[in-house]
Amino acid sequence: MYERMALIRRVEEQLSADFKAGKLPGGVHLYIGQEAVAVGVCEHLSDEDKIASTHRGHGHFLAKGGDPGTMMAEIYGKRTGICQGMGGSMHVADFSKGIIGANGIVGAGLAITVGAAWAAKMDGKGRVAVCFFGDGAANQGVFMESLNVSTLWNLPMIFVCEHNMWSEFSPAATVTSGEIVDRARAFGLPSTVVDGNDVTSVWQATAEAVALARSGGGPSFIEAKTYRIHGHLEAEVHFLSSTYRTEEEVQGWRERDPIARFRKELLSSSMAQAGELDAIDARVRQRVLEASEFAEAGEAADEGLVFDLMFVDQQC
Numbered sequence: 001m002y003e004r005m006a007l008i009r010r011v012e013e014q015l016s017a018d019f020k021a022g023k024l025p026g027g028v029h030l031y032i033g034q035e036a037v038a039v040g041v042c043e044h045l046s047d048e049d050k051i052a053s054t055h056r057g058h059g060h061f062l063a064k065g066g067d068p069g070t071m072m073a074e075i076y077g078k079r080t081g082i083c084q085g086m087g088g089s090m091h092v093a094d095f096s097k098g099i100i101g102a103n104g105i106v107g108a109g110l111a112i113t114v115g116a117a118w119a120a121k122m123d124g125k126g127r128v129a130v131c132f133f134g135d136g137a138a139n140q141g142v143f144m145e146s147l148n149v150s151t152l153w154n155l156p157m158i159f160v161c162e163h164n165m166w167s168e169f170s171p172a173a174t175v176t177s178g179e180i181v182d183r184a185r186a187f188g189l190p191s192t193v194v195d196g197n198d199v200t201s202v203w204q205a206t207a208e209a210v211a212l213a214r215s216g217g218g219p220s221f222i223e224a225k226t227y228r229i230h231g232h233l234e235a236e237v238h239f240l241s242s243t244y245r246t247e248e249e250v251q252g253w254r255e256r257d258p259i260a261r262f263r264k265e266l267l268s269s270s271m272a273q274a275g276e277l278d279a280i281d282a283r284v285r286q287r288v289l290e291a292s293e294f295a296e297a298g299e300a301a302d303e304g305l306v307f308d309l310m311f312v313d314q315q316c
């Protein structure tokens with residue numbers, strides 16, 4: 001879990017630098033600060049289980065075992081990208097890993113995951129489907145519809161709401177009434193709130209939810225309280241005339257960094273030695289360097305393919 005979190009962080013630090021250097025053809029919404037959620041959840045999943053994600057989807061893709069090189073190539077708009085450079089940052093997907101897609105439409109992953117969970121129930125192999133979505137997405141009507149249907153049909157689905165305190169530039173308190181977990185509780189499915197910056201807590205809550213879903217016990221809801229350290233998207237510095245968050249707020253959350261925190265825990269409990277963790281960090285840096293070189297070296301996407309790749313019976 002430490003290595004996966006470190007990988008997500010390093011890939012995104014590279015993407016942030018690449019964006020600043022003008023190397024990326026589009027915008028990126030970074031997941032820095034939220035890594036413990038994706039990793040604590042996906043640790044329980046196999047390639048047969050499905051996840052759907054959001055516009056902030058790089059972390060989910062990598063946590064589920066997606067390849068950093070082809071993901072970065074996708075974000076660079078290259079033919080070697082996981083979707084041949086046709087999707088970009090907000091549409092990274094790899095069906096072979098059960099990653100049914102990031103999504104630029106807020107809340108859209110919810111209904112797609114209900115479909116995946118329904119398919120999992122029909123084939124009866126104990127597979128589960130997980131939807132990652134934000135606190136803003138919890139204000140979309142599709143959230144209630146998905147809670148309703150998945151509970152009614154007893155689907156093997158896990159709702160993971162990443163409450164990172166902001167929806168674009170609006171603080172949650174100005175757009176979200178009450179507690180999101182209470183909305184789920186109203187439908188009668190097991191629902192819990194965890195510290196989303198504590199990978200162990202996320203892991204534990206997900207262990208219970210996945211066991212329940214695999215054994216035919218139906219859906220669960222997990223609200224993970226966390227924070228995005230970077231902006232809503234990297235490009236925002238170019239169009240926002242003022243900052244919308246105080247430096248004290250951001251700094252307070254930097255001090256609760258999920259990776260530094262897990263490292264400290266691993267060391268203090270003697271589950272790992274500093275040298276082992278340093279070796280993991282070095283391996284991750286090397287892997288991201290290679291991924292980035294692979295991405296940069298690829299040929300630009302073939303825009304002539306754009307319509308050919310639109311339909312399901314066509315090669316993707």
Ligand SMILES: Cc1ncc(C[n+]2csc(CCOP(=O)(O)OP(=O)(O)O)c2C)c(N)n1
Pocket residue numbers: 054055056104105106107133134135136137138164166167168232
């Ligand atoms: C249906 C829809 N409405 C609005 C938008 C514009 N939009 C993109 S991200 C976003 C905020 C989403 O907030 P949240 O779900 O909390 O996710 P976060 O960005 O915090 O990870 C909005 C409103 C969109 N992409 N889709």
